[in-house]
Amino acid sequence: WPxxxxxxxxxxxxxxPDTIAVVCGEDALTYGELDRSANQLAHHLISLGxxxxxxxxxxxxxxxxxxVGLLGIMKAGxxxxxxxxxxxxxxxxxxxxxxxxxxxxxxx
Numbered sequence: 001w002p003x004x005x006x007x008x009x010x011x012x013x014x015x016x017p018d019t020i021a022v023v024c025g026e027d028a029l030t031y032g033e034l035d036r037s038a039n040q041l042a043h044h045l046i047s048l049g050x051x052x053x054x055x056x057x058x059x060x061x062x063x064x065x066x067x068v069g070l071l072g073i074m075k076a077g078x079x080x081x082x083x084x085x086x087x088x089x090x091x092x093x094x095x096x097x098x099x100x101x102x103x104x105x106x107x108x
Contacts, residue, residue: 006074010035022067029064034071041072041105050078050103057096057104059083069105078103 003011009031012021017032029037050056056078058069073080081101083092096104 004074006038006071009038009071022064024063024066027064029067034064034067037068038071038075041068042075045072045076045078045103048103050076052077054078054103055081055099055101057081057083057099057101059085059092059104059106061085061107065107073105 009021012019013031013035017035018030020028021031021034022029045056050073054077056073056076058066058073058080060066060069070080081095081099083095083104085092085106087095
């Protein structure tokens with residue numbers, strides 16, 4: 001498949017916005033919802049300085065929010081640092097400091 005993951009999602013959203021794209025437990029997002037939410041997050045991240053060469057931490061439980069977070073970070077042009085929220089706080093703090101990530105996405 002040519003193109004990036006986020007460009008493929010945008011293409012599917014344009015073609016079939018009401019088709020289910022992500023399911024996690026009882027929650028589901030259509031391609032349209034996923035693309036809109038990821039675009040909103042990407043614009044917010046860019047307004048905070050995210051972009052190429054930047055690392056954004058993502059610490060969320062497995063959920064549709066995780067898909068939105070990953071896609072939003074990609075759309076902003078940044079790279080993501082996966083941070084398992086089950087890790088001890090001191091481990092997460094170390095990972096953030098050591099990586100140089102300046103932004104963090106969480107559920108809280």
